[in-house]
Amino acid sequence: xxxxxxxxxxxxxxxxxxxxxxxxxxxxxxxxxxxxxxxxxxxxxxxxxxxxxxxxxxxxxxxxxxxxxxxxxxxxxxxxxxxxxxxxxxxxxxxxxxxxxxxxxxxxxxxxxxxxxxxxxxxxxxxxxxxxxxxxxxxxxxxxxxxxxx
Amino acid sequence: xxxxxxxxxxxxxxxxxxxxxxxxxxxxxxxxxxxxxxxxxxxxxxxxxxxxxxxxxxxxxxxxxxxxxxxxxxxxxxxxxxxxxxxxxxxxxxxxxxxxxxxxxxxxxxxxxxxxxxxxxxxxxxxxxxxxxxxxxxxxxxxxxxxxxx
DNA sequence: AGTGAAATTTTAGCAAA
DNA sequence: TTTGCTAAAATTTCACT
Numbered sequence: 001x002x003x004x005x006x007x008x009x010x011x012x013x014x015x016x017x018x019x020x021x022x023x024x025x026x027x028x029x030x031x032x033x034x035x036x037x038x039x040x041x042x043x044x045x046x047x048x049x050x051x052x053x054x055x056x057x058x059x060x061x062x063x064x065x066x067x068x069x070x071x072x073x074x075x076x077x078x079x080x081x082x083x084x085x086x087x088x089x090x091x092x093x094x095x096x097x098x099x100x101x102x103x104x105x106x107x108x109x110x111x112x113x114x115x116x117x118x119x120x121x122x123x124x125x126x127x128x129x130x131x132x133x134x135x136x137x138x139x140x141x142x143x144x145x146x147x148x149x150x
Numbered sequence: 151x152x153x154x155x156x157x158x159x160x161x162x163x164x165x166x167x168x169x170x171x172x173x174x175x176x177x178x179x180x181x182x183x184x185x186x187x188x189x190x191x192x193x194x195x196x197x198x199x200x201x202x203x204x205x206x207x208x209x210x211x212x213x214x215x216x217x218x219x220x221x222x223x224x225x226x227x228x229x230x231x232x233x234x235x236x237x238x239x240x241x242x243x244x245x246x247x248x249x250x251x252x253x254x255x256x257x258x259x260x261x262x263x264x265x266x267x268x269x270x271x272x273x274x275x276x277x278x279x280x281x282x283x284x285x286x287x288x289x290x291x292x293x294x295x296x297x298x299x300x
Numbered sequence: 301a302g303t304g305a306a307a308t309t310t311t312a313g314c315a316a317a
Numbered sequence: 318t319t320t321g322c323t324a325a326a327a328t329t330t331c332a333c334t
Contacts, residue, residue: 001208009209012202016166019310033319035312046208050200051291052162058151058196059159059294064242066216066251079287091287092214101216101281105292131251137229137241141201142255144209169327183302185329 001046004029008037009046009144016050061087061105064133065112068098073124075099081122087115098129151196154179158187159196159294166200211237211255214283215262218248223274225249231272237265248279 007027011018024034041047056062069075075093082091082102090103102119106112109132116128157177161168174184191197206212219225225243232241232252240253252269256262259282266278 006209009202009204013204014199014201016200016202020312021310030320031310032312032321036318039312044208046205048203048205049164050166050202051164052159052166052200053198054159054163054292054294055196055198056292058194059156059292061292066244076285083288086293089292090289092283093285093287094216095282095284100287101283132245133242133251134245135226135243137243137250138233139240142204142206142209142211142239143236144204170329171327180303181328182304182330186301189329 003145005037005041005046006144008034009041012038012047012050013141013144056105060107061089063106063108063112064136065104065106066131066133067102067104067116067119068094068129068131069100069102069119069122069125070097070127070129071099071124072126075124078122078124082119085115085118087111088119153295155187155191155196156294158184159191162188162197162200163291163294206255210257211239213256213259213262214286215254215256216281216283217252217254217266217269218244218279218281219250219252219269219272219275220247220277220279221249221274222276225274228272228274232269235265235268237261238269 004027008023011023011026019031020035020038021031023038024031027034029037038047056064078100079091082088082100087104087106088102089105092101093099094101104112104115106115112130112132116130119125119128154177158173161173161176170181170185170188173188174181177184179187188197206214228250229241232238232250237254237256238252239255242251243249244251254262254265256265262280262282266280269275269278
């Protein structure tokens with residue numbers, strides 16, 4: 001992982017559809033060399049996958065809410081319970097008073113209410129606190145330390 | 151946006167490197183038809199971009215923290231102030247007592263402390279409350295309502 | 301809107317430095 | 318590890334349905 005790898009990652013996070021020729025040019029490498037480096041980054045798991053980013057509002061996820069989940073028991077192995085709810089797009093175990101923090105995308109506040117009810121039904125959950133997002137300033141990929149060329 | 155479009159989106163969220171032939175087959179379409187639908191989904195902005203997903207830990211983002219930011223004044227146009235901090239990967243205006251919720255990725259808790267200091271220096275910010283994530287159960291794309299073939 | 305096929309571009313594997 | 322070459326594969330366009 002040198003600075004060229006980081007530059008490649010930065011470019012691929014912006015647009016993974018460009019050709020290796022273009023990509024290589026952007027970081028000062030031939031197409032073949034760029035290809036080989038990207039292949040290795042995939043192999044190492046640095047690049048997990050390349051995926052289409054979908055506008056949440058276009059697929060019924062216009063309302064974004066963060067929910068802290070309190071519990072009476074250890075929630076460390078409740079991952080599947082949260083994963084079973086398709087509206088839950090993230091779930092994390094957190095330090096602090098609450099046990100789990102989840103990110104929820106719903107089409108409406110009505111649907112949010114339904115998700116909260118289903119979260120409450122999970123074993124050990126003693127309460128939820130929902131924080132509705134009014135406006136998203138930005139959501140962006142983790143910075144690999146910004147490209148130095150191109 | 152019919153059920154075929156949603157199936158295409160679901161497949162492309164999982165893997166955008168597959169050929170249009172494979173993709174079309176998965177949803178019961180020819181390669182040309184799949185290509186045309188995907189082109190339109192891009193044009194409409196339903197597909198925002200196709201990007202490489204990078205392992206945060208591999209690029210110095212191993213520590214994930216959510217920070218609620220309290221303020222004395224209206225924060226509605228402070229987007230750039232947060233965007234200027236590369237460790238901040240999300241920023242949202244929220245309903246409730248705090249004004250802004252941000253998601254931060256840092257290499258260490260030391261670096262987190264530095265980010266908190268820089269957030270505190272933003273005009274109008276009166277306080278921060280950091281919640282460190284101990285374990286991430288999952289992070290996944292918004293569900294377009296799951297493929298009906300495939 | 302979708303199909304099938306042609307023309308063009310890109311990818312992926314390999315020899316060489 | 319990078320380069321340049323080459324065969325194989327994918328993309329993109331187009332005439333037709």
